Amino acid sequence: MSHPFKAVSLSFKKAPLAIRELLSLDEAACRRFLHTLHHDLGLSDLLVLSTCNRTEVYYAAEEDRSREIILALGHLKDRADIGQFLPYFDLLPDADAAVRHLFEVAMGLDAQVVGDLQISNQVKTAYQWAADADAAGPFLHRLLHTVFFTNKRVQTETSFRDGAASISYAALELVEELTADVANPRVLVVGLGEIGADVCRHLAASKSFSDITICNRTRGKAEELAEECGMRLVDFEDLVPALKEADVIISSINRTEPFFTRELVEHLDVLSFKFFVDLSVPRSIGSDVEQVPGVLVYNIDAIQSKASAALQTRLAAVPQVRAIIAESIAGLQDWAKEMMVSPLIQKMKASLETMRQEEMDRYQKRATPAESKLLDEATRSLMQKILKQHVLNLKAACRRDDGEQVLELLGELFDVEKQNAVA
Secondary structure (H helix, E strand, O other), X not given: OOOOEEEEEEEOOOOOHHHHHHOOOOHHHHXXXXXXXXXXXXXEEEEEEEOOOEEEEEEEOOOOOHHHHHHHHHHHOOOOOHHHHHHXXXXXXXXXXXXXXXXXXXXXXXXXXXXXXXXXXXHHHHHHHHHHOOOOOHHHHHHHHHHHHHHHHHHHHOOOOOOOOOHHHHHHHHHHHHOOOOOOOEEEEEOOOHHHHHHHHHHHHOOOOOEEEEEOOOHHHHHHXXXXXXXXXXXXXXXXXXXXXOOEEEEOOOOOOOOEOHHHHHOOOOOOOEEEEEOOOOOOEOOOHHHOOOEEEEOHHHOOOOOOHHHHHHHHHHHHHHHHHHHHHHHHHHXXXXXXXXXXXXXXXXXXXXXXXXXXXXXXXXXXXHXXXXXXXXXXXXXXXXXXXXXXXXXXXXXXXXXXXXHHHHHHHOOOOHHHHOO
16 A cells, blocks of 8 residues: 555553553543654654553654654653563554554454454544544545444444453453352442443343442442443442442552552451452552452453354454455555545646636637636536546556556646656
8 A cells, every 4th residue: 555654553462461551541641642743753644542452553654653653652651661662562664554453453353352342432532532633634534434434334244243242241251250159249340431331231231140339430420320220339438348348349440550459458358259350451450459368350361252152253254354354445545546646636627727717718808798607617517527537547547556657648648747746
């Protein structure tokens, strides 16, 4: 693909959770990073995507700017030692690889749980941030709209999104497994972001749990979800008593430092077993909490893709998803080729319009207003017909990869320098 689009990726495939959480970005940080990359490094067609499983930057530049981007990320995160993390990054230095990777990420092919629906919404949000920062150029706009259209096709034409094989559903399966021998297990969900809310809905739909409590710093959101799912609600100020009662605590708190510390958990007076499931990145449960007797901690890397029927169905649909992606990328490539000749098309229009106006000026002095109007309409229609055929031939030639000859011919025909036309 003839476009200087590239990507830098830090994901669960290479980087363990301990590394990913150090370099993860919340919304405010993503927006600051976009500003830095756009204004300080001069990059365009920017997309900054940061989730629990990945932190990625997509950008357009003639040269590979990945090292500068990683250093800028280190500066943003106040990590002077960012250099030691370089081996964990994947660099995608050409448009074909970067575009294909974004498609696979957005469709859920590259997700920790194949087909995860949440990632497509996260890509949409990242695109909105890029648009807000005026950092999304024509190529990124076209690319993302193609991605969203492809996502819709995958949703409607395949079984890739069937079932509930997501991170939140995998968390439910883990909790079901952990509490298999517990009579009427008491579950507490703390933090009701997108993943936390999804976990609550899965818990509500499960027949394994009837004693579920939710807690969130913002009470309004918690009240809505409690009513929707039929769950008990406790205020954040009353969290400690709820922690003491719960057999399972699912944490999806968004903060930079662990909320559940060893000191806090030690005061819960754990008498038997208490399970903590951490869905946050960065982790919201301290790494030393498991040293408290009776406490077992499971982080997001421990929530594995279980071979459920839903997951098997999705895996079977992967070839069909890849075929749809290939069709979309082919269409995007045709568009990119046509965009290369867009300057020539504009110059062709300008050249024809100049000739038309010159001829109009010659005859308008001797014509009546009615005749002038008729002449204007006739010459404009003729110009559009001539131009339309040349444009169609030019675009068709580009799709056949033999547009160079047509570019040269039309350049000579309209007295347009070839090098300016393709600049």
